[in-house]
Amino acid sequence: MQQVITENKKAFMTGNETAAWAALASGADVMFGYPITPQNEIMHYWTRLAPQYGRGFLQTEDEISAGFTVCGAVQSGKKAFTATAGPGNVLMQEPFGMAEGMRLPLLAIIQQRGGPSSGTVVYSQQEVALTTFGGNGEGWRIVYSTATHQEIYDYVIKGFNTAWKYRFPTFILGDGYQAKMREPLELYDPETRGIKMIDTYPLIGLDGSITAAEREPQHLCNIYSLEEELYDVVLKNTAEYESISPEIVEYEERQCEDAEIIILSHGVVSRAADDAVKALRAQGIKAGYFRPITLRPYPEKELRAAIAQSGAKKLLIAESAYGQFYRLTRQEIYGETVKMENLFMPGVGIIDYDIISKVKSIL
Amino acid sequence: MQMVAPATPKSWYLPTKPHKFCPGCGHGIVLKALGDVIDELEIQDRTIFGCDIGCSLLSWDFFACDSTQTHHGRTTPVMVGIKRARPELITIGYMGDGGGYSIGSQHLLNAAVRNEKVTLILVNNTNYGMTGGQMAPTTLPGQKTETTPFGRDPELTGYPTKGPEFIAQLTPDSAYVARATVSKYNQLRRFIRNALRNQIEGNGFSFVEVLSTCPTNWRTNAQQTWHFLEDEMEHYFPVGELKNPFGKGGK
């Protein structure tokens, strides 16, 4: 495959453009998508760049189709991805569910916008519940919540490898601010950083002839006749998901060792949280910073350890939603007795000042 | 010389004027024609106006009629639901080429097959305007859009959807199906009147596609805009009544 980034390139671009370049550099063969703000530019850049590298694109009739066309493409052994937001994410739960049920290496970039319903076209962190546990399944998904453009680039590349290695649908959870803002990052070819892109392989359309008895026909399904069959499948897949989780989990932790209050955030809000913790410390307040990078699997053990070690009396969960990240955290660390406070700003950006004020008001 | 301004339809909601559509957009003309017809037929009090996502959503508070904004492509089923529950109401669904022929196509098709007594007005400007100018089902071959930056290739993406043509095939004779254009206002008004008459008289489904302009995303000046509408779009998408229970179809 033609190398996309021939030498490390510093760039100043939007998150959407970054995502398109990352998918190219990852060797993605095809993108399927449908317009919805704020992720449209991923398609705009892909359609302009893809032909130069022999990659494909189709704007489908809707998001349901975009999700299912990706499922088809990955079943046939090609690296495919899609991107969406808001109500499009809601529609894609059906194909995402199929990807969970059939263990398909689907990759989707989600640029969160206000919800529910059409909400706003701008920004939120209100698609956490949907992206982590949407669909009618048990959450066999890997979700990376990015905070910078460098991370969008890095985690799209990593996401493709995660998806194809472990065969669970993988999501890059961004938001409208990340999508539309410009900031510096470095583009690179994965190989030059020792990142080997995992080989793809087909589940259908395999090599070898069925008629010449070179191989058996492949029969894929996602429905079972008996309850017990399903039971076995669910237990098996869940066990596998749990066993690989330690290899996938990622998080960031700063100054929690002696923290009185740990500020918990994810995605772009973690940037403000980081600034807030620094400012609070400078004012003599012992604040700590904990940020899950993977929302699924959640760094539950690591968070429990941070709470235990610090003896913190409070956790402050800050999110641009009304409790989605809070509920996810609470279910993961059930049993912890630390008081959980919250700063809920649904659909609205959070700055360091918001977190600092909140901390001062509750300490 | 005194400027004579055209009368504002009574059914327009004045607090939301001037409206938010771009300069040169055809929506204003379509909504004027619709407003005129609502006034003429005196149905303002029992009209329910539904709009989709995309530029059509800017019409959510356009009329002094009860209105509901839905989801992308879901205006048709919402109007069907209202009509089925309250048949005395006049339901007018307003959508774009994406809402009708792309994500909403299965709803449009099925409403047509069932001959639902709703009136759907679909504004065709050959692109997805509000999201920044992506390809629409009605984008012409060779037309550049944000997702067909090198021109629409029919080999890859098919030929433009001719909606009224397939709706006419799916519906019984009691349905009304037409295609109008913002370049012919009186005809546009007549087609909308016939469509609403079809619902009011309880005959069946009524559907009017309206060819319209989008200089913002076409990146055209006034002259180029009219040229694209009249010389290109109207040649590709024939204007006229395809199905008319009230008499012979024609211009």
Place this chain on the structure above:
Amino acid sequence: MALVKIALAGEGGQGVQSVAEIIAEAAYNEEKQTIYIPNFGLEQRGGVSIAFIQVSDERIGAPKFNKADVVIALSERAVGRTAHYSDENTLFVYDSSFKVDETDLPRQAKKIIGLPAIDTANKELHPRVFNIIIMGAVIGLTNIVDFEAAKTALEHKLGYKFEKNPDLRELNFKALELGKQMAEESLKEGVQEHE
């Protein structure tokens, strides 16, 4: 340099986003940390267009902010829309070519400055470069980028137009210089202190 936060606002079509992009590029070219984010809503056209720019030597936190170091409002509507970004540390600049309602101006500002950018563009240069005058003013007020870096970024963005018409290059650079001067003058003069 410490973090500088700028909000630039005007009517759609006044070139607010173009100017913001060029400034951000210039800062990036100087290897500074930069974030530029436009506001965006439903409509394609119309409404007040706002650009948020942050430049710093350190990693920048949240992409938006509550209070700006400099606000520049280029229309009446823009003044009303951006007044709340001003506190006692903000330089609030508006284009004095149009009449602004006292009640729309911010209650708190370090200084409120009226710059007749539109008038100047119309009378001395060309209406089209009014936003470049503003760009010069931003630099004059904040020194957020080196003047030469700004010229380079401007050349990079508009170079293709300058190739076709070399007079445009001189016009734009003059506008940039003029804006910078106007801003520096206004800071010296102590135009309308506001408490």
